[in-house]
Amino acid sequence: MRLTRNDRKAIIIIVGALLLLNVGVWIFRTPSPHPKKGESSQQDTASTPSPTAERNEGGSSEPFPFDPNTADSATFVELGLRPRVARAIIHYRRAGGIFRRPQDLARIYTLGDSDYRRLLPYIYIKGRNTTTPPLPSTSTHREETLPKEQEQQGGTYPSKLHRGETVALNTSDTTELRRIPGIGQYYSAKIVRYRERLGGFVSLGQLAEIEGLPENIARWFTLGEAAIRKLPINTSTFGQLLRHPYLNFEQVSAIMNYRKTYGALHSLSDLKTYTAFSDSDFMRLKPYVAF
Numbered sequence: 001m002r003l004t005r006n007d008r009k010a011i012i013i014i015v016g017a018l019l020l021l022n023v024g025v026w027i028f029r030t031p032s033p034h035p036k037k038g039e040s041s042q043q044d045t046a047s048t049p050s051p052t053a054e055r056n057e058g059g060s061s062e063p064f065p066f067d068p069n070t071a072d073s074a075t076f077v078e079l080g081l082r083p084r085v086a087r088a089i090i091h092y093r094r095a096g097g098i099f100r101r102p103q104d105l106a107r108i109y110t111l112g113d114s115d116y117r118r119l120l121p122y123i124y125i126k127g128r129n130t131t132t133p134p135l136p137s138t139s140t141h142r143e144e145t146l147p148k149e150q151e152q153q154g155g156t157y158p159s160k161l162h163r164g165e166t167v168a169l170n171t172s173d174t175t176e177l178r179r180i181p182g183i184g185q186y187y188s189a190k191i192v193r194y195r196e197r198l199g200g201f202v203s204l205g206q207l208a209e210i211e212g213l214p215e216n217i218a219r220w221f222t223l224g225e226a227a228i229r230k231l232p233i234n235t236s237t238f239g240q241l242l243r244h245p246y247l248n249f250e251q252v253s254a255i256m257n258y259r260k261t262y263g264a265l266h267s268l269s270d271l272k273t274y275t276a277f278s279d280s281d282f283m284r285l286k287p288y289v290a291f
Helices: 005-029 042-047 051-055 073-078 083-094 102-107 113-122 136-152 185-198 204-209 238-242 249-262 279-288
Strands: none
Touching (some): 073 083, 102 113, 185 204
C-alpha cells in the first residue's frame, strides 16, 4: 500500500515523540548529583565535612590581630569562626552593639568559650587598647608594686587603706578606689566603668562579676548611698538594652519581639515564655529595669 504524504508526516511525528519520550525517561532515571534529604551513601559520608572543616570553611583558623568593630564576616571566618558566629557578630554591630574592650566579644552568645579564649589575645580595638589586657596575676602584682615605684620617682600616689577602713562602692571615683590594696589605675577604671554600665551596685557580691579583681576585695567596700539608674525597658533602643551587662543579644531580641508583638511590657514576668531568660536572670535584672 502506497503511503500518502500525510501518512508519512504522521509516522515522522509519532517516531519523534517516541524518541523524545525515551530521552526523558533516561534523564529522569539518571542519579542526581545532589541526593535528596534523607538519602545517604558511603560516598556521601566520606565527602561530608566534619565540624572542624565547617569551622575552618573559607580560611585558616590561625589567629591574627583584628578589630571586632570593623572586621567583616569573611575575616571572622578566616579567623576560624563558623559562618553563623560571624553573622551573629555582624548582626550585633548592625543593631548598635559596640565592642569597647576585648572582653566584650564574650557577649556573642553563639561564640564558644574555646574560640573566645583563643582569639582574646589578638583583639585590637582602635583607639582603646594597644596591647593585650594584662592577666589578673601579673596585673595585680604590677599595681601593688606601683606605689613604691612612684615613691622612688618622687611622684605622688593615693595612700593605701588600713585594715578596717572602707570606701563607698557606688560613689568613689578612681582616685579613691586606688587607695585599696591591690587596686591601681587599671582596675579602678574597670570598677567605675562596670558601675556605669550597671546603673549602680545593689550588692557587694557584684564585684565578683568583674574579671580579675583580687580575692576578698569586698572587705574594703561599703555600698554607699546612691540611687540605682534604671533602664527604661519599653523605650530603650536595641543597642541601649544590649549595653547592660545583664542582657545578651538573644534576650534583647526577645524583648524587642515582645514589644513589637504585644506592646509595652508591664513586668518581667511577661517574658517568662521566652527560653532566653531564666529565673536567676529575672532576679538580677529586677533592680535595674523600669516599666
